[in-house]
Amino acid sequence: MSTTAPAAAPPGAGKAARHDRRAWTVTLLLVVFMMVNFADKSVLGLAADEIRADLGLSATQFGLANSAFFLLFSVAAVLVGLAADRVSPKLLLLVMALLWSVAQVPAAIGGGLAVLVASRVFLGAAEGPAFPVAQQATLAWFPDHRRNLPGALITLGVTLGVIVSAPGLSWVIQEHGWRAALWVLVGVGLVWAAAWAVFGADGRHGVRDGERPTQQTPSVTAPDIPYRRIFRTRTWIGATLAYFTSYWTVAMMLTWLPSYLRNGLGYSADTAGRIVAGPWVVGAVVLLAQAAVTGRLMRRGAGSRKARGWVGGWLLALGAVCCLAVPLADGPTAKTVLITLGLGLGGAYATVAATAVAELAPPSRGGGALGAMNAVVTASGLAAPAVVGALVDAQGDAGYQNSVLLAGLLLVAGAVASFLLIDPARDTARLAA
Template sequence: MTTAPAVRGTDVGRDPRGSRRAWTVTALLVVFMMVNFADKSVLGLAADEIRADLHLSATEFGLANSAFFLLFSVAAIVVGMAADRVSPKLLLLVMAVLWSVAQVPAAVGGGLAVLIGSRIFLGAAEGPAFPVAQQATLAWFPNDRRNLPGALITIGITLGVIVSSPGLSWVIQHHGWRSALWVLAAIGVVWALLWAAFGADSPRARAATGLKADDGAPPAPYRRIFASRTWIGSTLAYFMSYWSVALMLVWMPSYLRNALDYSAATAGRLVVLPWAVGAVVLLGQAALTGRLMRRGVGSRRARGRVGGFMLAIGAVCCLLAPFVDSVPAQTVLVSLGFGFSGSYATVAATTVAELAPASRSGGALGLMNALVTVSGLLAPAVVGALVDAQGDAGYQHAVLVTGALVAVGAVLAFVLIDPERDRARLTS
């Protein structure tokens, strides 16, 4: 089979008509990720209300949130590899519909078992969301112009929390936490209808059959991609970063209310601060990386080292925060620490998309996301156990653990990531 030049990422990304469609798809997928993370954040926003309603300890609540990630990783692998052969548009549509369905059991009623069951189902449906959304978006753009759309998809995560937190908090406080689940189910249905009407696969995605690489040669097997230093470094650094994301989703509202003594209303407003920091960091990273690459700087520096510095800044802020006596200063340091630490996703996705051929990108991104989100399975349960054992001091120790893990991720990013080197080895 011959791969026509017209479907290569570079040509599609620079064709005016393709560009308009590419940005329409990108905008829809930004909203897709907003819905995705509003779904994830709702239990954290309603943590105290759910614990009081269902009579849960901190450990039980942490385990209920960890259950979300039980099938998350498996689904990310299976659907990520399927995205190399099946229409990403169809996969994304099915996922969005399933998200809405998953909200219904807990919204109707039931106790801890129903809550856990619905979160497991939701996690399975949402597991492939980020890698498939990144694949569907990045396929429309050439490598040196992927940083902004990749960052925008990740900013959808941030916007999902920033936009939904005040509204969902209001619904929770005035109508109960189950009503918030109904709201999210309705939003998911609306997005699915819009995607069915306006979503599209890029010509490059349609051409990637899983049998040919970008230049028409047989693609490198998955095992060689997964064994590369760049894939390993990106995955491990992202794993450490995602630990902080999981804690922001599940425990940040409780940390603000219980460890820093903010009121519920104030905590509902302040919880968006680390996400807002993350949005600024993401845009700054996209601009800096794109500028460096257009000037001919190698992606080892433009992606590996820029991402490493982001994680290093986050780690330092987290490690300092528990030792500061001032509550406002702690709030600022934690916001900066988690904001920088949790902003690595775009670097990881664009790095792996550069490393892997188009016909292997879904599987490469899917397995990375599957392994990364194991930290989402561990982090809520670990912090829940710390809080039950140590009280409010457990929150401060959780911040220290996060800083230490993110520092390890920064070192790995500096040492291991070099996409150009490893892609050349894959094609040799």
């Protein structure tokens, strides 16, 4: 009798499997990180009516209080994004999570408008770099052709943060007050920080570390490419403009959608707390679908201009159509469906922008390129809450609907920028020349 020896495992197979397990563990933790991040952002919108009644605020004042969150948001995104090219992302993420928790304590304890504004400014500074650093930390574990899914999952954490937290936080607000909801978020942030300290880690994937470039992406290895050259590329400009319009809808959803549902469309507080998750559910489905479509196109040899720029452009265009159709709808149900689809589609652009810029920028400039984009983009978060608040004060309930129309017009501009400007392969080749 003869025996056949089992085939030996390929060299390095065990190491590769351990690397993959660690990569997906880090990705899962960072998905939760983004969930906590957007639960923090959404809590004031969920408690808008209660906070305005408690502190005696007009719609404009409440909008400005929410805009205060973004006062240092962009500055912090740039500074920490640049630091992420030199400092361990694991350390940066841990410090951010701890600062989130500390930032919310003063408003949770008590105080009026001044304390609330100061707390939100501090929180915004701590959370400003969250998305670009989380994206960079995640994408560093994967080669370019495998980045669509993990990039989409990080953005999915944004939508899951609102989907999961909105019903629970709404219940806490109704039963125990809006300050109790802040204490809940303080505790959740501290728990995540403890888990990240134990299980978090930095990845090392990139062209400079031996990754073989894809056919669509020429290798860019020069460590001294100035940031200004990256910022002048049509891809960086197009991704930033398109993402700016998308983030406007996100800021509007976070701050004013619950009030629109309650005051503009007549839903009860409990019902609004459930419906408010609708656009985020749509966004989650769209994000996963976008990652699948983009990945399939790239596997078939399509350039990232089509796989990322055009796919993202269609998302914004469809969202714009739904938003602009809201005045034509008859009754609150039809309007709710259009708003849900329009804001959900319009707010689902982040992965397209992040992966396009990550493909464009060399590894030594990835954090700065993403951080600068995020800084410009989130300036829309500074403007949107105040603009909508002013519309509501000036026009009453009609101001809510007009704010949706404004979002639709901005999404049209974003779609045009995505279609016409984004082409990472073209601009990467020019940077390498």
